[in-house]
Amino acid sequence: MKPEGKKRAWLWIPTAYFAEGGPFMAVSTVSAILFKSLGMEDRYVALWTSLMMLPWSIKPLWAPFVDMFRTKRQWILATQLVMTLLFTAMAGLIVKESLSLILIGTFFLLAFASATHDVAVDGFYLIALDKHEQAFFAGIRGTFYRIASVSVQGGLVTLAGVVEHWNGNLRLGWALSLFCAAAAMGAVFLWHLFLLPRPAEDRTAKREVGICSDFLSSFLSFFQMKGIVWILLFLFLFRLAEAQLGKIAGLFLQSSPEQGGLGLSLEAIGTLYGTIGPLALIAGGILGGMLVAARGFAKCIWPLVCAINLPDIVYVYLAVERPASLWAVGGCIALEQFGYGLGYTAVLLVMVALAEKSGRFKTSHFAIMTGVTILGMMLIGGISGYVAEHLGYVGFFWYVMVCTIPSFLITVPIVKLIPAEFGSKSA
DSSP: OOHHHHHHHHHHHHHHHHHHHHHHHIIIIIHHHHHHHTTOOHHHHHHHHHHTTHHHHHGGGTHHHHHHSSOHHHHHHHHHHHHHHHHHHHHHHHHHOSSOHHHHHHHHHHHHHHHHHHHHHHHHHHHHSOHHHHHHHHHHHHHHHHHHHHHIIIIIHHHHHHHHHHHSOHHHHHHHHHHHHHHHHHHHHHHHHHHSOOOTTOSOOOOSSOHHHHHHHHHHHHHTSTTHHHHHHHHHHTTHHHHHHHHHHHHHHHSOGGGTSOOOOHHHHHHHHHTHHHHHHHHHHHHHHHHHHHHOHHHHHHHHHHHHHGGGGHHHHHHHHOOSOHHHHHHHHHHHHHHHHHHHHHHHHHHHHHHGGGGGGHHHHHHHHHHHHHHHHHHHHHTHHHHHHHHHHHHHHHHHHHTTHHHHHHHHHHHTTSOTTTTSTTO
16 A cells, blocks of 8 residues: 555544444443343343344345445445434434333344444455555554444443433433434544545446356355364354453443442443543554554464453452452453453454455455354353353353353464464565
8 A cells, every 4th residue: 555545544444443333332232231221131131232233243144235236435425324313313212212112123223234334344444455554454443443332332321321410311311322422423424425535446346147146156255265164163252252241241330239240330331431441442452453563463363362361350350359449440441451452453364364365255255254253242142141140240250261262272273274474564
């Protein structure tokens, strides 16, 4: 990539991946805090919010159509506009009725629009950047994805808590939070409308055969990849621990001490995830991208795998000791977020490296890989509430640590499928 191209990438990569991470967090995590605050039991919260992740797991079914119809730039703008409207609709719905099937259904529609947006953005990323820049920006894109996640979780939850504290109206607090999400997504849409580039390769895929044949070809070529069994196992199992920790961590912070939780207010939870968490995440994500760009895949993969898994132990400490100090809780969250920001680079690099071998099906294959990953997270996350209720928070977080083991084991065969120098400037 030319220097001006790299400079231009800084104008759209942070905002594009912010627009990816925000809706995902709104559906998968903020909805859980919202539902629990409105009286839903943990087991149903985990179940509903896991089912809402279905569009991300099955997005490979329509990912080829993003290649075949219109440009990825057009898909990005269209889905961002739709998500703006859906956030606005949810804000209106929650004012009328605190919890309804219509509201839950709107979350499902948001998930569908967001999943389609992810397909378009990831495909755009692959055609707009060269291999070295893809590795360099892997940490940046992961960082801003997670910044959006923690900002949405922190900002929206904090605002809802503050309004409830001062006004006593929880529904109004959530409505204002969702309206702010709509305003932010609308701002991103306008930013991209004028500043998203138009790379020459961003064009409707040329169909060599019929639509159905082209659609099937994208799937068949993926399952013909070298080491496909190991690839599928990696995608399904690498985030096994995170899938469960992510569902229960917020509920643990929110649950009363009598239930084994920390009993934090919405305001306190939002503050922790909106201040300390993002700073740690930024540091970890940038460091991860820089390390791989400087040293290559093989020299960095194992430290990254350790980083994404081992910091989960902080939740064992929190569940056992239940510290009263917000500084102690915040320090633990910061450590876990730093490790996640650093280690998530490994997941992205594997998927980007494999997609690079996919020719004209880069977008479809990347979508299939992310879909398999989300499917694994959805299935195991759906039962995490039942496991936590059965084991208690202390037992559950120890169980999560055991679930980090497959992440290490499945990385062994994957390392052999990725070029050792992938991501480095010399590659």
